[in-house]
Amino acid sequence: MKVQKTKIIDCYILEPIIHEDKRGYFFESYNQEKFESLTGLKPYFVQDNESLSSKGVLRGLHFQKEEHAQAKLIRVGDGEVLDVAVDIRPDSKTFGNVVSTILSSNNKKQMFIPRGCAHGFVTLSNTAKFFYKCDNFYNAASEGGIIYNDKTFNIDWMIPEENLIISEKDKSLPALKEAVPH
Template sequence: MNFTQTDLKGCFIIQPKIFEDNRGYFFESFKGNLLSEALGYKINFIQDNESSSKYGVVRGLHIQRGEFSQSKLVRVLSGKILDVAVDVRKDSPTYGKHISVELSSENKTQLFIPKGFLHGFSVLSETAVVFYKCDANYDPASEDSCHPLDEELNIDWKVPVEKMTLSDKDQNAKRFSEFNPY
């Protein structure tokens, strides 16, 4: 596995070593000791999530607070997405900055997002199945969100606005200037 630190400290792009032959392919999608070594601390994932979405769906930007704050390891089982992480860590020099990474079933690239980040994605293919590991359980009372189309964040979701589909929750989410992750 190859771990590449992004411009946002703690976020890593992970590219597995893929073994292909005439039968198909094989790769290790997760190896805890290697991820912990790259991060510099032990990670313990306890919940797996999977979603299926159609082209133009934008999910996020979401975060869990307090003891339910989550690190995530995101990958795509089928299709293609643009995965986005926004730094909202207190006193971070990159507070309010974001990264976006194209993840697909073809490139098999993964994104590790540490605690303290808003997370979301847009679907760039006809459909996409997204799978991610979390190191804390989901708790509805600890969830918060920020509007994915907020002008201050200026995220290019790679989907025309008129083709986007957002949940009611995401359409009614706070603007970044109103968002307080603490």
């Protein structure tokens, strides 16, 4: 596994070593010992989630608050997405930094997002199966979010805004300054 640091402290892009031959391929999608030795982090994952989205679906920017915050390890099993993390930890040296990367079934890359970051993605392919591990259980009362088009971040979602498919709930999320007092 190759690990690439990003502009957000403790946020990493992971690239597996793929073993291919005429039968197909094999790779480790996760190895706790390798992850710990390459990052110095020791997440303990307790929940796996999966979603299916069609082209243009934008989900985010979401986070869990306080003791319910979640670190996530994200990958795409089928299709392609633009995956986005935003550091919203008020005391972080990288507060407000944005990391975006394309995750796909072709490149098999993953993104590790630490606790205290907002997360979102948009589907770039016709459909995408999106998988992620969490190190804390979901808690509805601790749900938070930031509007996807907050001018603080100027995220290029790679799809024209008029073609985005966004839930009413996500369209009504607040800006960073209302969501995360700092």
